[in-house]
Amino acid sequence: MRFRWGLITVPTPLRSRSLLVVSLILTATCGFAERGARIEGRVLDSVTRAPIEDVEVSLAWVGPLPRGGGGRPTKTDDRGRFTFEKIQGKVSLTCRKNGYVTSPPTYYWQLPLDRAPSRAEMERALGIVTASAGQVLRLEILLVRGGRLAGRVVFRTPEGIAFPSLLLDKDPEPSDVRLVGHGSFSVASSAPSAPDGSFNFPDLPPSTAYHLIALLDGYPKAVFGGITATAGRTSHIGRVVDRTDPTGVAGVIRFRGVPVRGGTVVLRSLPARTPECFDKLVRTGDFSCRGVKPGSYELYISTWNPKGPDAKVYARSLTVVLKPGVTIRKDVDLP
Numbered sequence: 001m002r003f004r005w006g007l008i009t010v011p012t013p014l015r016s017r018s019l020l021v022v023s024l025i026l027t028a029t030c031g032f033a034e035r036g037a038r039i040e041g042r043v044l045d046s047v048t049r050a051p052i053e054d055v056e057v058s059l060a061w062v063g064p065l066p067r068g069g070g071g072r073p074t075k076t077d078d079r080g081r082f083t084f085e086k087i088q089g090k091v092s093l094t095c096r097k098n099g100y101v102t103s104p105p106t107y108y109w110q111l112p113l114d115r116a117p118s119r120a121e122m123e124r125a126l127g128i129v130t131a132s133a134g135q136v137l138r139l140e141i142l143l144v145r146g147g148r149l150a151g152r153v154v155f156r157t158p159e160g161i162a163f164p165s166l167l168l169d170k171d172p173e174p175s176d177v178r179l180v181g182h183g184s185f186s187v188a189s190s191a192p193s194a195p196d197g198s199f200n201f202p203d204l205p206p207s208t209a210y211h212l213i214a215l216l217d218g219y220p221k222a223v224f225g226g227i228t229a230t231a232g233r234t235s236h237i238g239r240v241v242d243r244t245d246p247t248g249v250a251g252v253i254r255f256r257g258v259p260v261r262g263g264t265v266v267l268r269s270l271p272a273r274t275p276e277c278f279d280k281l282v283r284t285g286d287f288s289c290r291g292v293k294p295g296s297y298e299l300y301i302s303t304w305n306p307k308g309p310d311a312k313v314y315a316r317s318l319t320v321v322l323k324p325g326v327t328i329r330k331d332v333d334l335p
Contacts, residue, residue, distance in 0.1 A: 037131035039084040041139035043076050043095055051080025052143060055097040062090040062128055087131040090123070093139070099232070100143040101205050146203035147229025151237030153214045153222075154197050158244055158290070163197035164214040164222070171209040171225070206231035212239075218279045218288045219243045248277070248290030249320050251330040253301055259285030260334070263303025270296040270319070294324045301332060 043055045058073040076082045095103045131137060155162045204210070211225040222241045229235060249267065253260050265287040267277040277289035281303060299318040314334050322328065 036086040036088040036133050037135040037137060039087055039129075039131060039137045039139065041082050041093075041137075041141060043080045043082070043097075043141045043143060046142040046144045049142075051078070052076060052097060052100070053078045053080065055080070055082075055095050055100075055143070057082045057141075058094050058096075059084060059087070059091045060094065062092060062123075088133060090128050090130050092128045093141070095141055095143060097143060099145060099203065101146040101203055103141060103143055144205065145231040147206045147231055148234040149201040149204060149210070149212075149227065149229055149237060150199065150234055151239075152196060152198045153212070153224075153237075153239045153241065155214070155216050155219060155222075155241045155243050157216075157219065158246060162216055164216040164241075166199050167213040167215065168201050168204075169211050169213060171211060204229040212237065214239070214241060215278075216243075218277070219291045220277050220289075243291035245291050245325070246327045247294055247322055247324055248288065248292050248327050249297075249299060249322060249330050250286075250288035250290070250327055251332065253281055253285045253287060253303060254331070254333045255303065255314070256335070257333065259283070260303045261285070263301065265289070266300045266302075267292065268298040268300060270298055273298060288327075290327055292322065294322050296321050299330065301334075303334065 039059075041057070043052045043057070044050065045052055053076055055076040056073055057076065074082050074084070129137060129139075149168065153164060153166060155164055206229050208229060209225075210227040210229065211223055212227055214222040214224075220243075222239070224237070224239055227235070227237065253263065253265065260281050261283050263281040265279045265281065266275050267289040268274060269276050276292050276297070279287040279289055281287060297320050299320050300315070301318075302313065302315045304313050316332065316334060318330065318332070320328065320330060
């Protein structure tokens, strides 16, 4: 009887640590040929190496689900152990436990920059293992304790206090690492979880730099950088954004005299055409973009024919010059 030993390390945003370390023992046993492979594993704390109980472990097949394939989600016992039976094909394991970073990480697929990644590199980055009939795969999974970001962000506007929606983004990696998937490097998104604008981002990879983006329709976004999650702790963030400056543009978008009930208005700074403000058109066709810096902008309007059977999309670009402390009026009637 022969044994083959292998080691697969799934990269994570923690450059010196791995969330998932898989040790494979492939045992040739004719008795398993008809019922597939058996996966046995343990889930441990990455620092203390203590077993973690009640971790939800699930499998996802890469490609079609094989006939007779098993693998419903299971939970670890008091020794951190789990088992899957009758597994065939390529599968990816995911472990979830409150207080720990989900493994393998969904948003951090680290791949080489200087060339196209090989299939093996892609599979390692996604935590994929291959299970064949007649094998016993013994896995050791190390979970990293996550950090929590919580706090409150409010916008002070001419109408009073308003609460934005929030997006937490991961800062770009150094030049030798590329992030793939979720093109904006998004880690998590959340609307305010309470009426007072408070938010909560749990189980984040620690030792990672983040920036928090606050979005409120009709006003420029606010970005707060230099945020780091600490393993096992809650970092509190409180911000007040002043958007009482009336500098901007407002108006009504109509289609042949009728206010449009759907569409968007984007204010882009010139000449770079960088989006500075975004507003939605609902019911009355009103829009506003205030609190921006004086200067030249492109007002880009996108909507569709509210009466036409073909749902034709209409778009128009206008140039506006904004002066300090003034909200100019710009009503537009689309043809």
